[in-house]
Amino acid sequence: MLANPPDYYEPFRRRVRDVVKLVDPEGAERRRQERRKDRHVRFTLGDDGEAFLCLQGPVEQLYPAYVRIDQQARRAKQQGDARALDQLRFDIAMDDLCGEDQWHIKTIVWVTVPHTTLLGVDDKPGQLFGVDSLPAQVCRELAADPKSTWRRLLTDPVSGMVTDVGRKRYPPAAMAENVRMRHPRCTHPGCNRPSTRCHLDHTARHADFGRTCVCNLNPRCERHNLCKEKPGWVVEQPEPDLVITTSPLGDTVTVRAEPIAEPEPAPF
Structure with a gap:
């Protein structure tokens, strides 16, 4: 069974949308303006340390953003990057959102971790504060990041x-x-x-x-x-x-x- 089975009805739905816009352009524009008010970003926690970051908004803004990410991913793939295209798209999107060139944006995310984990004495998990637990190795990688700042808690x-x-x-x-x-x-x-x-x-x-x-x-x-x-x-x-x-x-x-x-x- 395919993980993402093809949607055989999508061409028909697309055609219906096109006809509706052709028959009632004013109504289509009115609905478009109303939908723009619903633009949002949502974060949802998944299983096994995964999460979903969903952006919903005007297609004329989101599609160029996707194309830009996709082009960079394909260029990296052509240059011999071993990562899968989906992995490249994700990593590039994260670099754009949180990369080193975003130095002017100050983001505070709290991660709590036992000092014994950082010392390698044990593998107790840490906490992405108020969100989810983090494996010991992830905590050590965060601690090794030169951009991280650590503060003492008793x-x-x-x-x-x-x-x-x-x-x-x-x-x-x-x-x-x-x-x-x-x-x-x-x-x-x-x-x-x-x-x-x-x-x-x-x-x-x-x-x-x-x-x-x-x-x-x-x-x-x-x-x-x-x-x-x-x-x-x-x-x-x-x-x-x-x-x-x-x-x-x-x-x-x-x-x-x-x-x-x-x-x-x-x-x-």
Whole structure:
């Protein structure tokens, strides 16, 4: 069975689209303008360390981008590159998005990894923070990258929870990172948005003299940050690692901070 079986109906659908545009050009243009509003980039996590980055938008922009990537891949193939065309297209696209010539773009991606893995003592996995685990070898390769910057994190050996973030920056920045390390995702029940893409919300409102401290901050995405302000929602944080959300219907969900290191086994 073919992995990507041919779509025998595609020529017919293409012909129908062409006829519709010919018969109703104004409607076709109106629909085209409406669809342009739906352009987006989506990231989806797959299995076995894979993921999908999907771009959807105007064909007149995406097709030239694909042709450019494809031409570079075919040129490299003709020059003797041993990689498959699909592999070349992917690698070239990644170089265009994140390559060395993108020096003016600062991107922050957190990867946590036990120091024993980096030293080669064991093969404990690391974490692409708030997204997925990473094999030990991938972590070592990232550590060897001269563009990487590593900072010290202290964790409680019993619980694996963050206790301190290296303070090469001013305390507010270190405090923000401390909170995001404790809670890798939005603390609203059921939301999986990584904390690096969330606001840091004061549990007791700043306007109500809520403190700016680890014990009164938790990450919430924009949608659920606004949701919290609606009547009937109650959010409490009795301790830094515990966020309790109660809905207008009275349902209560407790979200606990997650350890970023494997807790040490209790001594016998």
